[in-house]
Amino acid sequence: MPVAHHHVKNAHAGCNALSAILQREFWILAGRRIIRSVIFKCISCYKLKATISQPVMGDLPPDRVRAMRPFAGVGTDFAGPFLVKSSNLRNARSHKAYLCVFVCLSTKAVHLELVSALSTEAFLATLGRFVSRRGLPDLIRSDCGTNYKGTNRYLKEVVEFLSSHRTYLGNAMSKRGIQWKFNPPACPHWGGIFEAVVKVAKTHLRRVIGEAILTFEELATVFCKIEAVLNSRPLCPLSSDPNDLEVLTPGHFLIGQPLNALPEYPFRETSASRLSRFALLQQMTQSFWHRWSLEYLHLLQQCVKWSDKTEPPRVGDLVLVKEPNALPLYWCRGRIVKLSYGADGVPRVAEVLVGDSVLQRAVATLSRLPIYSRT
Numbered sequence: 001m002p003v004a005h006h007h008v009k010n011a012h013a014g015c016n017a018l019s020a021i022l023q024r025e026f027w028i029l030a031g032r033r034i035i036r037s038v039i040f041k042c043i044s045c046y047k048l049k050a051t052i053s054q055p056v057m058g059d060l061p062p063d064r065v066r067a068m069r070p071f072a073g074v075g076t077d078f079a080g081p082f083l084v085k086s087s088n089l090r091n092a093r094s095h096k097a098y099l100c101v102f103v104c105l106s107t108k109a110v111h112l113e114l115v116s117a118l119s120t121e122a123f124l125a126t127l128g129r130f131v132s133r134r135g136l137p138d139l140i141r142s143d144c145g146t147n148y149k150g151t152n153r154y155l156k157e158v159v160e161f162l163s164s165h166r167t168y169l170g171n172a173m174s175k176r177g178i179q180w181k182f183n184p185p186a187c188p189h190w191g192g193i194f195e196a197v198v199k200v201a202k203t204h205l206r207r208v209i210g211e212a213i214l215t216f217e218e219l220a221t222v223f224c225k226i227e228a229v230l231n232s233r234p235l236c237p238l239s240s241d242p243n244d245l246e247v248l249t250p251g252h253f254l255i256g257q258p259l260n261a262l263p264e265y266p267f268r269e270t271s272a273s274r275l276s277r278f279a280l281l282q283q284m285t286q287s288f289w290h291r292w293s294l295e296y297l298h299l300l301q302q303c304v305k306w307s308d309k310t311e312p313p314r315v316g317d318l319v320l321v322k323e324p325n326a327l328p329l330y331w332c333r334g335r336i337v338k339l340s341y342g343a344d345g346v347p348r349v350a351e352v353l354v355g356d357s358v359l360q361r362a363v364a365t366l367s368r369l370p371i372y373s374r375t
Contacts (some may be wrong), residue, residue: 002025003018003022003028003034003035003038004038004042006210007306008259010108012039012042015032015036016282018035018039019031019032019035039178040370041370043370043371047320047328047329048329050328050330050331050366050367051367052365052366053311053367053368054310054364055310055312055346055364056309056344056346058342058343058344058346058348059342059343061105063105063106063139063141064106066195067331068138068256069135070104070107070109070134070135070253071104071107071109071130071134071135071137072138072139073106073137073138073139073141073142074102074103074105074137074141075102075140075191075193075194076100076101076104076140076141076194077103077105077142077191077197077198078099078101078115078118078144079098079099079202080096080097080098080099081097081203082096082097082099082219083095083097085214086215087215088215088336094116094213096117097115097116097219098116099114099198099201099223100112100113100114100123100244101194101197101198101201102134103193103197104253105141106160107137107235107250108193108235108250109250109251109253109254109255110197110201110230110250111133112223112224112227113126113223115215116216116218118148118259135234137178138178138179139178139180139181140179140180140181141182141191141194142183142191143180143185143188143190144183144184144185150282150305182186184349184360184361185359185360186323186360186361186362187361187362187364187365189364190362197230201223201226204226205223205226205368208222208226225341229239230250230252231251231254232249232250233249233250233257233274235247235248235249235250305308311348312346312347312363313347313366313368315337315339315364316336316337317335317368317369318334318335318338318368318371319333319334319350319352319366319368319369320332320333320334321333321334321354321361321365322365328367331367332354332359333354334352334355334359335353336352336353336366337350337351337352337353337358338350339363347363348362349361349363350362350366352364352366
């Protein structure tokens with residue numbers, strides 16, 4: 001076709017330049033529409049400005065909207081590394097430490113643990129400390145680690161740890177009755193609840209210690225204080241009612257009040273029976289969950305973005321696989337061989353054949369090429 005030939009011959013010229021070139025030899029009816037169509041279908045031009053079409057936002061998983069005890073469903077992630085020194089001596093050696101974050105999926109309560117190394121033994125010991133203090137979870141969600149690849153050379157250790165021990169950790173947890181679900185690679189928004197906690201925790205840490213290097217015990221103490229602050233954050237916007245002095249926080253589900261609340265006045269024991277006292281405590285707990293369902297739960301259902309429906313991908317589509325730290329020109333090209341659908345019937349995860357390998361990626365990280373052959 002003359003339009004495609006002159007488009008490639010003239011260094012992939014744009015619409016106006018290509019129109020001027022073609023008018024020297026041809027008069028094309030509806031020329032600009034045809035030229036734009038040819039440029040849009042040019043793979044080389046498309047790869048320079050590839051866009052990602054986000055599917056409509058799906059419903060939250062049941063473990064996010066179900067009233068369960070704190071930390072029955074948990075999301076976990078790593079942050080770091082952080083430099084810690086062996087002692088307070090002037091010439092003390094420094095080494096790396098990592099932060100392991102546990103977030104309750106229903107109440108957003110936070111548990112922070114400082115980890116000395118990225119090893120199976122260190123993580124299982126950390127999980128054991130968490131279980132001893134917070135109880136055995138039924139479900140753990142986490143990233144599989146490959147979304148860290150290429151972002152920072154120090155985080156390669158995190159990638160190797162999470163990727164190489166994925167099967168082992170899943171088997172170890174299943175023996176204890178824990179279901180472990182891994183999010184698709186390179187898809188951090190699937191774990192937004194714990195990614196946000198990592199971001200806030202690192203922000204507090206930078207503002208508290210700056211560039212100082214602490215010992216392991218000092219840094220663990222700082223993270224415990226940050227944990228108390230995070231568990232005292234309001235779960236929903238503050239009320240404008242001047243008589244409403246109590247705001248719902250994750251701490252209410254842990255100890256009945258925010259973790260940084262002032263101590264209450266020690267009232268004397270009244271003549272109320274122990275049974276009525278127990279009923280009062282039960283009523284307080286139920287009131288927290290009632291406020292959780294009225295004030296917090298409906299906020300989770302608000303879709304602030306990704307509300308427009310787009311054409312879903314299909315098996316056989318040629319796509320570009322988004323790489324976080326690469327230009328679209330260097331994204332890998334592949335073909336969709338399998339799709340996994342969410343509860344709403346929208347495809348969420350795709351298996352893409354790239355060369356001789358099959359990659360699992362979220363649909364939100366794929367850019368479909370303007371080639372409509374499904375074969």
